[in-house]
Structure formats: structure tokens, C-alpha cells
Amino acid sequence: MATNQRSANSRSTSGSPMEFPKEKYADQDGHFKRPASKFRNFIPSELFPAEKDRYVLYVNYGCPWAHRTIIVWLLKGLDQVIQLVELDARDPVKGWYFSGVRGPDKDPVYGAKYMREFYMKADPNYSGRITVPVLWDKKHATIVNNESSEIIRMFYDSFDAFLPPRYREQSKGDSALFPPHLEHSIESMNEWVYDTINNGVYKTGFAGSQAAYDEHVTNLFQSLDRLEAHLGEPGHHPYLFGQYITEADIRLYTTLIRFDVAYYTLFKCNLKMIRMDYPRLHAWLRKLYWDESEMTNGGAFKTSTNFPVIKAAYANVAGGNAIVPAGPVPYILPL
Numbered sequence: 001m002a003t004n005q006r007s008a009n010s011r012s013t014s015g016s017p018m019e020f021p022k023e024k025y026a027d028q029d030g031h032f033k034r035p036a037s038k039f040r041n042f043i044p045s046e047l048f049p050a051e052k053d054r055y056v057l058y059v060n061y062g063c064p065w066a067h068r069t070i071i072v073w074l075l076k077g078l079d080q081v082i083q084l085v086e087l088d089a090r091d092p093v094k095g096w097y098f099s100g101v102r103g104p105d106k107d108p109v110y111g112a113k114y115m116r117e118f119y120m121k122a123d124p125n126y127s128g129r130i131t132v133p134v135l136w137d138k139k140h141a142t143i144v145n146n147e148s149s150e151i152i153r154m155f156y157d158s159f160d161a162f163l164p165p166r167y168r169e170q171s172k173g174d175s176a177l178f179p180p181h182l183e184h185s186i187e188s189m190n191e192w193v194y195d196t197i198n199n200g201v202y203k204t205g206f207a208g209s210q211a212a213y214d215e216h217v218t219n220l221f222q223s224l225d226r227l228e229a230h231l232g233e234p235g236h237h238p239y240l241f242g243q244y245i246t247e248a249d250i251r252l253y254t255t256l257i258r259f260d261v262a263y264y265t266l267f268k269c270n271l272k273m274i275r276m277d278y279p280r281l282h283a284w285l286r287k288l289y290w291d292e293s294e295m296t297n298g299g300a301f302k303t304s305t306n307f308p309v310i311k312a313a314y315a316n317v318a319g320g321n322a323i324v325p326a327g328p329v330p331y332i333l334p335l
Contacts, residue, residue, distance in 0.1 A: 030209025031216075032202050037147035038128055043158045048137055048144050052162045055144065056083045056109055057151070058118070058134040060096060061306040062313030064198070064254035065148040066133040071250050072152045074300035075177070077167045081159050087115055087132065090316075095130035102309075109138065118143065149190075152247065153178070175244040175295075182241050186248045189240065193248070196223040198255050205267025205318060213268065221271045224278060227252070231280035238287055245295060249288065253301060256285050257332070258310055265325045266318035275333055282333075290335050307331040 027033055044050045057073060059066035073084060085108060089099035096115035098106050106113055118136060119126045122143040135144040135151050145151050156177050160168040169176045178186065200220040207213035231237050240248045255263075256274055263269040275282050292299035315324040 027208075030207050030212035032206040032208075032212075037131070037145075038126070039122065039134075039143040039146045040150060041144045042150070043135075043144060043154045047140070050158045050161065051139075052081050052159075053083070054137060054139055056085055056136040056138060058085050058087060058115065058132055058136060060087055060090075060132050060309075060313075061304070062309045063132055064258060065131075067254040067304060068148055068250050069133045069135075069151045069155070070304045071253070071300050072155045072177070074304060075245075075250075075297050076155055076159070077163055077297060078155060078159060081162045082155075083109070085109070096132060109136075149251075152250065177245070177250070178247050179244075182246060185241060186246055189248050190251060192223060193227075193252055196220055197227075198251065201255060201259075201263045201267050201269055204269050205263065217269065217271065220269060224272070224274075224281065228278045228280050231284055237280070238284065240284075245288070249284075253285070253288055256281065257289065257301075257305055258314070260328050261307055261311055261331055262314040262318075265327075266314045273328075275328070286333060286335050289332055 041048055043055070057069060059070055061067065061070070070084070073079070073082065086103050087096040087098055088102040090096050091114075094114050094116060097113050098104050110117075112118065114130075115132065115134065116130050118134060119130055121141055131146055133148055133151055134146045135154070136142070137144050145154070157169040160170070165171050169178075173179075174181070196216075196219045200216055200223065203216035204213060204220055207216060227240075230240065235242050239245050240252065259269065259274050264273055272278065274285060288296070288301045289305065290302065292302065296302075311324045312322070316322050
């Protein structure tokens, strides 16, 4: 089975922190619920073949789900194949838009101002959340996929024909991002890491009752403890499954790089800090961030991580007053 046709987990993993006011997404028991992504097409397929310069990836650097697609886009050297465009602001009513502060003041492809325009073009009856990332098809003027876990799977090998041999998954062997011999282990880790950590920080931060908060903050730190122990086991370091970066590292990184600077304070995930209480996870996180070798294609993790943008994004949603906490200093410690 081709990589891009694998399930990538059926759970939805898209949507920025600013998409989820807790009053709307907490159930009667105070538990946060994440709505599913709608657009779930794949490349290659009959309608969406793999072609150079046909697709656009729309992102925001504050969003952890978009962040994982940016990392893979950089790791794979897809900048000459798929255009990347950032929407740098979000209006509380109209959603993601181009402000012109960090990038263009309108979409460079169509001249649109708001991401909502793309969703309505793809489906005039669409009434769901306006989220990023979005993988857009310029030929059919529609959304291919807005589910981050599936977009990154497509990026692994769907466009390899347009890349130099060193970027192609088939030529990487054990160093592939989703190697066949680790598929089951990665999928198994993805399941509980997504539920209790990637989404667990939202379940904690958006909890609408003390009972819901207590449950999810406990699950979150039990899973962080589990990861800390995992990294101490043979064959599970310096990365989660050994000597090479895999999908599991990418999916965990975008949550943990935000942990001390945003979730610890703004989402009340404050039982422990990564830098103070998890020495193995802290070493793992810094190794990914500071690496600028060929393994990360010159620093895919570091160059895709914008701490001021991340902190401002979470300050907007968590406090409602956009006051950005001062710490920690520095955002990430050196190796």
C-alpha cells in the first residue's frame, strides 16, 4: 500500500488554537471536543495526480497542526514543487486572513483576503471551521485536504519523482520518515500521543470543569512520563525510534516546542516543565531544534519554529486579552 493511502489515524488533527473557544467546544461535562476535518482527498489519485507547481500549502506558523506540514515540506525539499503561503492573522469573525504584517496582504495566487473564500469556493455550502493547513489544487480550484496527518503522509513520497534522489523515500532505507519496519510502532505511538498530548493540551486548556481539567492534566503528564521512559530504552534514542527522525518525532515536536512557552502557562499544563523536569525529552527537543545538518535539510525544525508568533497566538485564545507572558527566557536552551 502506498504511503499516501495509509490512514494516518482516523482522528482529526487539524485546527489552530484560535479555532477553539472553550465555551463552544466543551460538552456538558466540561470536556473539549475536536470536530473532524472535512476535505480528505489524496495525492496521487485520479482527480488529484502528483504534478509540479499545481498545489499550494496554506499555513500559519502559530498552529501546531500546520507546523508539522511545514516541517515535512522543508525536510523533503518540496519548495520547488509545492508553493507554501502563510496567512499571518486571524479575525475572530471572518477567520484566517492575509494582514500584510509578515507576508502578503492578499493571496499571491488568487488575490483573496480570507481563507474563508477558499473554503466557499471548494464548497459553497460549507459551514464548518475555517482551519489551516489547507492543501489546495490550482487546476480544479478546490481543497484537496485539510487534515494535517494525511497531508504529511502525502508529502513523504507522492512527489518524489520531482525531487533529487537523496530526498526520495525509497532511497533512504531505514532513514525514511515512515519506514515499513516501524509502521506499526509509529502508528501505535501516534494513537496515544495524539489523544493525551497533541490533543491533550487542548483538553486540559479548554476544560470547562474542574473534573475534566483534573482528568486531562493527569493523562497529559502520565504520557509525558511514559515518553521520558521510552527515550531511556535501548533503540529509542536519540530520536523516538533510534538513529533517524521519523513521523513520530515530527508529530510530537510541534506540541513539545510549544509546551514551556505556551501550554505550561496559558493552558494550565503546569505540573512540570520540559526543560526542568524531563531531561531526556528536553535533550530530544533541543537536538531536533538546533540540528542544521543534512538530516534536517539544513534546519527544518528550527527555521519553521517562530516563538513570538506561537506565544502571541496562544495568548489571543487562552487569555482573551492578547497579553503575552514574558517567559521562559530563553525560549529554548542551547545544546
